[in-house]
Amino acid sequence: TRSLSITSADQSMFEKAQGEKVTLPCTFVLSEEDEGPLDIEWVLIPADNQKKEQIIIMYAVDRIYNHYYAAMTGRMQFTNPDPRSGDGSLDILNLKSADTGTYQCKVKKAPGVQSQKIQLTVLVKPARTKCSIEGSQEIGKDVTLKCASQEGSPLLSYDWRRVSGAQELPATSMLNKNTGELLLKNASQDYSGTYNCVASNRVGTDECSVELNVTPPINTAGIIAGAIIGTLLGLSVLAFLVFCCCKKHRENKYEKEVHHDIREDVPPPKSRSSTARSYIGSNRSSLGSMSPSNMEGYTKTPYSQVPSEDFERTPGQNPTFAPSKVAAPNLSRMGAVPVMIPAQSKDGSIV
Numbered sequence: 564t565r566s567l568s569i570t571s572a573d574q575s576m577f578e579k580a581q582g583e584k585v586t587l588p589c590t591f592v593l594s595e596e597d598e599g600p601l602d603i604e605w606v607l608i609p610a611d612n613q614k615k616e617q618i619i620i621m622y623a624v625d626r627i628y629n630h631y632y633a634a635m636t637g638r639m640q641f642t643n644p645d646p647r648s649g650d651g652s653l654d655i656l657n658l659k660s661a662d663t664g665t666y667q668c669k670v671k672k673a674p675g676v677q678s679q680k681i682q683l684t685v686l687v688k689p690a691r692t693k694c695s696i697e698g699s700q701e702i703g704k705d706v707t708l709k710c711a712s713q714e715g716s717p718l719l720s721y722d723w724r725r726v727s728g729a730q731e732l733p734a735t736s737m738l739n740k741n742t743g744e745l746l747l748k749n750a751s752q753d754y755s756g757t758y759n760c761v762a763s764n765r766v767g768t769d770e771c772s773v774e775l776n777v778t779p780p781i782n783t784a785g786i787i788a789g790a791i792i793g794t795l796l797g798l799s800v801l802a803f804l805v806f807c808c809c810k811k812h813r814e815n816k817y818e819k820e821v822h823h824d825i826r827e828d829v830p831p832p833k834s835r836s837s838t839a840r841s842y843i844g845s846n847r848s849s850l851g852s853m854s855p856s857n858m859e860g861y862t863k864t865p866y867s868q869v870p871s872e873d874f875e876r877t878p879g880q881n882p883t884f885a886p887s888k889v890a891a892p893n894l895s896r897m898g899a900v901p902v903m904i905p906a907q908s909k910d911g912s913i914v
Contacts, residue, residue, distance in 0.1 A: 566675030567593045569668070571652070576682045580766035583658050586642055587681050589651040589668035599673025600624060603641075603651040607632070608665040608680070616667070620653065622646045634661065658685045660716070688767030689715035694760050696773060701780050706750045710743035710760035712769055719764050726772070727756040750777045 571588035579585045589603070603622040609615075618631040620639055627641060635655065642652035651668060663685045669678045691713035698706045710721050721743030725732055732738070735748040743762065747754055755777045761770045 567591055567597050567670060567672055567677055569670060569677045569679050572679055575680065576684070578684045578686060578765055579658055581658055581660055581685055581687045584654065584656050585658060585683065587653045587655070587666055587668070587683065589653065589670070589679060591649055591651060591670045591677065593649070593672055594675060597672035597675040599671070601647055602669075602671040603646050604669040604671075605651075605653050606667050606669065608667055610664070619666075622651065655683075660685050660687055686716040686764060686766040687714055689719060689762040689764060689769035692760065692762045692769040692771045694758075694771040694773035696775065700750070700775065700777050702751055702777055703780075704750055706747045706754075706775065706777070708745040708747070708758055708760070708773060708775070710745075710762065710771065712762040715762065715764055715769070716766070717764070719762055722761045722763070724759050724761070725756055726759045729753075729756075747775075752777050 569589065569591045571590040574588065577585055577587070587605075589605075593601075600623070605619045605621070606616040607619055609617070619635060620627070620629045620641065621631070622628075622641065625647075629639065630636065632639075638656045640654050640656075641650075642654050643650040651670060653666070653668070655662060663683060665680055665682055667678055667680045670676070689712040693711060693713070695709045696706060697709055698704060700706060708723065710723070712719060718741075720740050722740065723732065723736075723738055723745040724730070732745070733747055733754050737746040737748070738744075743760060745758070745760075755775055757772055757774055759770060759772045761768055763769075
């Protein structure tokens with residue numbers, strides 16, 4: 564008895580990269596004896612046999628139902644909008660790693676019933692691959708170049724190549740394809756250059772580069788000596804600044820103390836009356852020591868011109884004293900002794 568048959572049974576396994584699109588084939592041929600309604604179902608078979616199958620999409624009674632599986636809502640559709648033509652293939656868009664699993668296509672048209680299973684594996688391409696250098700980049704040292712991808716489905720494989728200078732890797736190099744480590748033993752300056760690492764799996768590749776610069780050993784003794792000298796110079800400058808600050812502080816303190824002592828030793832100013840009395844007394848003593856003959860031409864100093872204690876007046880405000888015609892009073896104030904000149908009378912006797 565003839566019945567429907569599925570014609571796309573050749574390929575049963577698919578490997579795709581995350582983010583790509585996959586078409587799971589399910590083409591069929593109907594027979595004349597199949598008179599019932601056409602039903603097409605795609606189900607996801609769980610890895611755990613204890614769980615039930617999950618319907619993804621279905622065509623029944625000339626209508627498409629695609630709201631059964633929320634994880635693929637908006638990402639799946641029949642390849643042919645009219646599956647009655649004999650094509651019930653399924654398109655899954657923007658694949659995710661969680662889409663990995665076993666899918667089954669069931670075609671029913673009574674009395675014929677056929678099904679087909681397809682294994683889908685969604686792999687993640689290598690991504691965010693980083694290169695680094697471990698160890699001292701000095702002549703004669705062992706240097707390790709490391710390469711690792713932050714993303715990517717196993718099994719990842721790593722390969723190193725030199726892209727500058729000599730294209731071949733150094734003769735002493737040892738490569739581990741599984742870990743991505745390239746060991747360069749007893750490095751020399753000829754090893755310097757740019758190295759490129761390629762990470763790959765079954766669905767894609769990613770790469771990174773690193774620059775190796777092998778140099779002579781560093782003069783550690785010179786660096787230590789320089790550091791010591793720099794430290795000593797820094798301490799010297801600091802000590803000099805501290806000394807200057809202390810010296811300045813002592814000078815300021817000494818100036819304040821001297822200024823305070825001077826102000827305490829200043830005598831109180833004399834009053835106007837004492838100054839006037841001393842001035843008049845000095846004039847009287849001068850007059851008393853002079854003879855009548857020396858009194859001629861002597862002019863009294865007005866009392867209004869007696870000096871006062873207004874020493875802080877400006878030069879334009881000081882009173883002006885009239886000069887005396889007789890020098891004796893001035894000599895008396897300077898401490899000179901007046902001289903008595905004898906006079907001769909008419910009869911020749913000395914007076």
